[in-house]
Amino acid sequence: MIVKNPDQTRKMLLQAAYLEIQRNGFQAACLASILAHTNLTKGALYHHFPNKLTLGYAVVDDIIREDIIGFWVTPLEDCENPIDCLLNIIYRAGEEYRQEYERCGCPLNNLAQEMSPVDEIFRQKINHIYVLWRQGISQALTKGQTDGSVRPDIQPEAAATFIIAAIEGCVGMAKNAQDINVLYKCGVGLVHYLESLRLVLVKEN
Amino acid sequence: MIVKNPDQTRKMLLQAAYLEIQRNGFQAACLASILAHTNLTKGALYHHFPNKLTLGYAVVDDIIREDIIGFWVTPLEDCENPIDCLLNIIYRAGEEYRQEYERCGCPLNNLAQEMSPVDEIFRQKINHIYVLWRQGISQALTKGQTDGSVRPDIQPEAAATFIIAAIEGCVGMAKNAQDINVLYKCGVGLVHYLESLRLVLVKEN
DNA sequence: AGACATGCATACTGGTTGGTATGATTGTTA
């Protein structure tokens, strides 16, 4: 007999919900469909979550938040050149961008666009992730300005906001076109913008 | 007695559907709620449209498409400097960006993110609008390259794709933050990018 | 070992919603 493990069950529910939301959005996500991808039933779901909304919140807090911070923010800490760091992360994102991700885009942006006008708590949770993301890039750029690798005449906060917006925009464009080449085309523009933030020192002999 | 005008009725239905979709998305859009914003009933709706999907398609074709082309593409035709033209359009967009638009973002992007993984016809119709938009900017940039106002070393197609992605990204960020200042912050980055496309001629005396 | 809480499964319900069937009114044509 399989021993019932509540933590594992909760993770399975979250993961299945995450995938379902990623494909159909939160409002169109069907609980029965989520459960169909597990061996569980509604009893398990409503034992761990009081309702559908709370399940959605948990997906944001426990999965999407960790993914974004882990992929886009943490690698920016303690890096020599923030521009190079950002470019590396973007290149890595381009490589890991595959199938399901290509079809359904960025989970954070999807939920942001769908739920922010509908549910205030959703909006705040998502916005908080964007704030952390923005702070991560902004602080890295500021540090780059003091280190001399980033142009001193740009505003780190505004630049960070634009970088994130451009990333989400590019992913969204590729998602709609269902063509990864659109992502790469967009990426060229993003790379150009990032390069324009460099402080190029002219050596004097 | 009010004479029943089928064309006008159709327009009323489309407009009400457009607003409802803009707020709740297509899948969550409720036909009863749409009709509640008009003086009409289901009889009228199903006389003009066979089903909800077709109504959604008509909103894309008859409203969103015309809005996008009229605002972002047509003004690019026959303009001296494409960079200046794009900047003017963006500034105008920033001014006209108000309330409902701030809360709900870009209707095209909303539908794109929601429906492109769900319904293939939706995706194609939306993608076609993006293609027209991209062509408009791309052709303007190409013309600018021959005229000498745009740097010859950039790829117009890729640049156009990135510009649109950045616009949609900025609008989406502002929508989620529900703060128009986020839009302006993002706009700074976009303006910087557009300025970087200029071909600056150094006068020789 | 008995009492109790935890972790689920099963069966059911009430409300919502897209869609339909029918009919009434108006305009148009023969």
Place this chain on the structure above:
DNA sequence: TAACAATCATACCAACCAGTATGCATGTCT
């Protein structure tokens, strides 16, 4: 003017789906 088509209103239905009520195991504490 009679027949017919167009334009809508009203009433209804069937399906879907979030949420609930109940019960049954398994582990734990005393």
